[in-house]
Amino acid sequence: MAEEDERQRTAFFLSDGTAITAETLGRSLIAQFENIRFAQQSLRFINTAERALEAQRKINETAVVDGERPVVFSTLVKPELRAIVMQSNALYLDIFATFIDPLEQELVSRSSLSLGRFHGLIDTAAYSSRIEAVDFTMSHDDGSTTKHLEQADIIIIGISRTGKTPTCLYLSLQYGIRAANFPITEDDLEHPRLPRSLAPYRDKLLALSTDARRLQQIRQERYANSRYASFEQCDYEVRQAEALYRRLGIPMLHTTLKSIEEIAATIVDMASLDTPRRRGGGKVHV
Amino acid sequence: MAEEDERQRTAFFLSDGTAITAETLGRSLIAQFENIRFAQQSLRFINTAERALEAQRKINETAVVDGERPVVFSTLVKPELRAIVMQSNALYLDIFATFIDPLEQELVSRSSLSLGRFHGLIDTAAYSSRIEAVDFTMSHDDGSTTKHLEQADIIIIGISRTGKTPTCLYLSLQYGIRAANFPITEDDLEHPRLPRSLAPYRDKLLALSTDARRLQQIRQERYANSRYASFEQCDYEVRQAEALYRRLGIPMLHTTLKSIEEIAATIVDMASLDTPRRRGGGKVHV
Numbered sequence: 001m002a003e004e005d006e007r008q009r010t011a012f013f014l015s016d017g018t019a020i021t022a023e024t025l026g027r028s029l030i031a032q033f034e035n036i037r038f039a040q041q042s043l044r045f046i047n048t049a050e051r052a053l054e055a056q057r058k059i060n061e062t063a064v065v066d067g068e069r070p071v072v073f074s075t076l077v078k079p080e081l082r083a084i085v086m087q088s089n090a091l092y093l094d095i096f097a098t099f100i101d102p103l104e105q106e107l108v109s110r111s112s113l114s115l116g117r118f119h120g121l122i123d124t125a126a127y128s129s130r131i132e133a134v135d136f137t138m139s140h141d142d143g144s145t146t147k148h149l150e151q152a153d154i155i156i157i158g159i160s161r162t163g164k165t166p167t168c169l170y171l172s173l174q175y176g177i178r179a180a181n182f183p184i185t186e187d188d189l190e191h192p193r194l195p196r197s198l199a200p201y202r203d204k205l206l207a208l209s210t211d212a213r214r215l216q217q218i219r220q221e222r223y224a225n226s227r228y229a230s231f232e233q234c235d236y237e238v239r240q241a242e243a244l245y246r247r248l249g250i251p252m253l254h255t256t257l258k259s260i261e262e263i264a265a266t267i268v269d270m271a272s273l274d275t276p277r278r279r280g281g282g283k284v285h286v
Numbered sequence: 287m288a289e290e291d292e293r294q295r296t297a298f299f300l301s302d303g304t305a306i307t308a309e310t311l312g313r314s315l316i317a318q319f320e321n322i323r324f325a326q327q328s329l330r331f332i333n334t335a336e337r338a339l340e341a342q343r344k345i346n347e348t349a350v351v352d353g354e355r356p357v358v359f360s361t362l363v364k365p366e367l368r369a370i371v372m373q374s375n376a377l378y379l380d381i382f383a384t385f386i387d388p389l390e391q392e393l394v395s396r397s398s399l400s401l402g403r404f405h406g407l408i409d410t411a412a413y414s415s416r417i418e419a420v421d422f423t424m425s426h427d428d429g430s431t432t433k434h435l436e437q438a439d440i441i442i443i444g445i446s447r448t449g450k451t452p453t454c455l456y457l458s459l460q461y462g463i464r465a466a467n468f469p470i471t472e473d474d475l476e477h478p479r480l481p482r483s484l485a486p487y488r489d490k491l492l493a494l495s496t497d498a499r500r501l502q503q504i505r506q507e508r509y510a511n512s513r514y515a516s517f518e519q520c521d522y523e524v525r526q527a528e529a530l531y532r533r534l535g536i537p538m539l540h541t542t543l544k545s546i547e548e549i550a551a552t553i554v555d556m557a558s559l560d561t562p563r564r565r566g567g568g569k570v571h572v
Contacts (some may be wrong), residue, residue: 032386041560128504262303
């Protein structure tokens with residue numbers, strides 16, 4: 001088969017849970033094969049024999065339609081369900097079970113899996129603290145209040161459209177971190193100074209910045225051909241703001257070409273927010 | 287070694303990116319070993335030889351302190367960095383590379399990985415559509431506006447504290463779905479009827495509900511000992527609301543004992559929101 005041909009295959013992401021791990025890992029793996037186009041399909045909550053058989057049927061039908069067997073990225077846990085899906089006409093990549101054997105040997109211990117016990121009950125305390133973090137972040141978006149700011153784990157600042165809101169939402173949803181955010185306005189930049197209400201919280205501040213060209217693109221999508229979205233304005237704001245952060249010694253993160261996950265994970269590292277108290281996100285799930 | 291002893295080991299989640307995949311998969315794997323307590327540490331953005339050597343040092347020091355070698359869950363991609371970390375005194379579980387070989391054989395194709403080419407440039411179109419979804423969700427939280435509701439991919443309804451806001455945020459952040467949410471108020475329940483502004487969008491509605499006892503717990507944390515948080519009130523609202531959804535044929539999802547990820551993934555399945563257009567979340571990252 002010539003490597004130049006663009007061939008079509010199908011990738012299934014299969015799980016007894018949300019399939020988020022299978023999707024993330026599977027997508028990064030198939031991205032390594034540039035010359036092959038992949039149709040992608042998630043099969044979530046495959047938690048009964050009936051649903052496993054249905055998955056098997058779907059995979060087999062796809063093999064017939066494609067003329068090539070699909071690739072299945074699976075985090076299925078229960079052996080009896082895995083056995084059903086593994087009979088499909090597919091390359092079955094067993095993301096979960098592959099690592100249970102070496103772990104059992106290393107830990108000189110049998111897993112709940114091989115003992116036939118399963119977990120999944122939600123940890124309500126961790127769930128509550130995560131919801132509380134989301135509540136906090138929602139009520140402290142875009143400088144909407146300075147109340148209870150002392151309870152913030154981190155306060156993200158930045159000029160308009162540097163990614164403050166999605167970053168804070170991700171920090172609270174994924175990591176249970178109470179993340180507030182505050183806009184740096186033109187008024188702040190003229191003087192230049194920090195918003196007065198942030199003065200007591202200098203050690204909680206972290207600034208997001210971005211490339212002026214990229215900022216212009218993003219602002220164009222919001223208010224095309226406005227002064228706000230002009231290159232001159234973007235360039236002015238970026239330069240003034242960065243000078244302010246440097247002068248005050250506020251740690252700064254460039255968000256250009258970074259995904260929200262990367263920005264959030266970088267902040268967790270930079271601000272050492274990675275404590276066990278904040279970590280758990282409720283139920284363990286794959 | 288007696289299985290009854292509670293032993294302490296350390297798990298490292300190691301990645302050249304955010305480590306989110308290593309964390310999620312690693313945590314679900316170690317949760318299968320109930321009799322062993324794991325200290326957990328993430329080593330993110332290990333993308334240079336220097337940082338790989340630093341990771342190696344940390345792992346080796348931990349092995350000395352613990353008196354047992356750590357377990358390393360790794361999604362490192364580059365062979366030269368993996369080679370450095372694999373020399374640590376640890377059980378190295380190679381989440382990424384384990385699956386590249388069988389994929390190359392199956393696809394009769396060499397991966398960019400083995401060809402020495404790497405990806406990582408952000409897909410700016412996918413990034414923009416995801417940010418747009420977050421913007422949409424933020425401006426359509428808790429019924430704050432009915433403007434542009436026709437652009438919603440889904441409209442989540444429910445009585446207070448059934449998880450509407452975090453669910454919508456997760457749908458937009460993880461899946462790029464434009465998710466609006468609307469509260470069902472006591473006034474709506476008395477008549478009972480839908481908020482009038484939702485009438486044109488009946489086919490986009492999905493209701494969240496929960497167990498009255500669980501709802502009481504959650505509301506207690508917010509307004510302890512209020513009428514709002516009383517069991518009678520919670521029970522009344524849940525029963526009235528569910529009767530309303532049933533009468534109108536609105537699909538309903540019980541959120542009791544479900545994590546935000548599970549609720550969101552279930553909604554994606556229920557409402558068939560899993561289209562390629564909405565899928566990509568920008569850069570591929572592990």
